[in-house]
Each structure stands twice: as C-alpha cells, then as structure tokens.
Amino acid sequence: MDVLSAMKSRRSARAYLKRPVPRDLIEDIFTGAGRAPSAINLQPWEYTVLQGEEKDRLVRLLLKIHAERKVSCGPGTSGRLPERFAARSRLASKIMTPAIEKMGVPFNRFIEEGSCSFYGAPVAVIVTMDRLFPKIRYLDIGLSVAYLLLAAQGKGLSTCPIGLITAYGDEIAEAISLPESKEVVLGIAMGYADESAQVNCVKTDREPRQEIVSWYE
Numbered sequence: 733m734d735v736l737s738a739m740k741s742r743r744s745a746r747a748y749l750k751r752p753v754p755r756d757l758i759e760d761i762f763t764g765a766g767r768a769p770s771a772i773n774l775q776p777w778e779y780t781v782l783q784g785e786e787k788d789r790l791v792r793l794l795l796k797i798h799a800e801r802k803v804s805c806g807p808g809t810s811g812r813l814p815e816r817f818a819a820r821s822r823l824a825s826k827i828m829t830p831a832i833e834k835m836g837v838p839f840n841r842f843i844e845e846g847s848c849s850f851y852g853a854p855v856a857v858i859v860t861m862d863r864l865f866p867k868i869r870y871l872d873i874g875l876s877v878a879y880l881l882l883a884a885q886g887k888g889l890s891t892c893p894i895g896l897i898t899a900y901g902d903e904i905a906e907a908i909s910l911p912e913s914k915e916v917v918l919g920i921a922m923g924y925a926d927e928s929a930q931v932n933c934v935k936t937d938r939e940p941r942q943e944i945v946s947w948y949e
C-alpha cells in the first residue's frame with residue numbers, strides 16, 4: 733500500500749479481533765515509527781508495548797481508576813473552544829453515535845471505558861517522553877506516532893490513538909515502571925480491526941483542502 737492510500741484509508745478502530753499480532757510485524761512498525769524526522773535528530777519518542785497478561789493488568793487498573801475519577805475526553809483548551817472547532821468535534825460524535833447506540837451503551841461510556849481498555853486490541857502502546865524536553869517536542873512525538881499509525885495501516889493493522897488515559901499517567905507510569913523523569917503522552921491501541929463491528933464502519937469527516945491550505949504564488 734502506498735503512503736497516500738494508507739493516509740486516506742486509515743481511521744481509528746474501536747473494536748478488534750482477538751487475533752494476535754506477530755512480534756516481527758510489530759517490530760517492523762516500530763522501525764518505521766523510529767524513522768520519523770525530529771529536531772536535530774533528538775528522536776524524543778519512547779514506546780512501551782504491552783500484550784497478554786501485562787496489557788490485561790494495565791486495562792484492569794485503568795478501568796478501576798476510571799470508575800473512581802471518571803475523566804472524559806475533552807479539548808483541554810485554556811479558553812472556550814471556538815465554534816468552528818467545536819462543530820468538527822460534534823460532527824465526529826454524530827457520525828459515530830448511531831453505531832455506538834446500537835450496542836446499547838451510552839456514547840461517553842463507550843469512549844471512556846473503551847479507551848481505558850484499548851478497545852480490546854491485543855497490543856497496547858504507551859508513548860512516553862523525557863520531561864526534560866520542552867513541550868514543542870510533542871511535535872516530534874506526533875510525527876513518529878503518525879508514522880506508526882500509517883505503518884500499521886500499511887501492514888493491514890488498525891490503530892486508535894488514546895489520549896484520555898494520559899489523565900491517569902502517574903498510575904500508568906507506576907504500572908510500567910517508568911522513571912519519574914518520563915511522562916506518558918499517549919496510548920495507542922493496535923491490532924486487527926473487527927471489520928464486522930459497525931463502529932469501525934464509520935469514517936469521520938475532514939475539512940475540504942481549501943479550508944486548511946493558503947496559497948501565495
């Protein structure tokens with residue numbers, strides 16, 4: 733699959749088959765993720781992969797903490813979200829809602845508990861960065877994560893980035909024995925998507941190209 737096709741076909745999967753992912757395939761994908769560009773080649777990204785009982789243990793922990801604290805997905809902006817951004821988020825929720833409602837689970841509960849359980853994916857990835865880096869290095873992490881998502885897509889796997897669980901970053905750090913010098917910046921669910929699940933059949937919208945690109949020539 734060429735890169736542009738992977739970009740166009742990728743979407744976040746929120747239901748996975750139990751089918752295990754071969755270790756060499758996962759390693760190949762991380763080799764790709766590690767090839768991302770970064771400022772002065774710092775490569776500030778670090779990944780922890782959890783599978784099997786290790787992943788299940790983390791999921792149990794996250795669900796337990798979530799039941800107590802109930803953090804929900806939000807924009808996390810310092811001020812009120814301008815309408816044009818809010819509308820995009822509303823539209824994504826609207827597109828996903830019918831498939832989620834058919835499962836008989838409230839939308840927020842599906843997203844929150846699903847996120848905490850990596851949507852049942854066999855592979856859970858925790859993305860971390862050393863705290864000594866300035867926040868601008870999140871940009872480099874984002875590039876590497878994008879490489880990872882696309883590499884996975886190209887290899888027939890699906891993914892879902894999971895930011896919600898960073899609210900429980902301290903507990904995740906303890907569970908994976910992360911030193912205090914490092915911070916949890918993202919989770920990623922990875923595996924073979926259950927293509928029969930309706931929630932995986934929805935595709936979120938995007939602004940037309942003209943809305944995001946300005947030309948001067």
Ligand SMILES: Cc1cc2nc3c(=O)[nH]c(=O)nc-3n(C[C@H](O)[C@H](O)[C@H](O)COP(=O)(O)O)c2cc1C
Nearest residue numbers: 742743744805824843847892893894895896897936
């Ligand atoms: C940084 C980041 C954090 C995200 N966090 C979550 C999350 O916690 N739970 C979830 O279900 N999806 C999460 N997503 C997935 C987005 O909801 C999704 O990418 C967006 O709606 C666009 O849909 P698509 O990925 O299917 O194209 C996150 C995506 C990104 C990039």
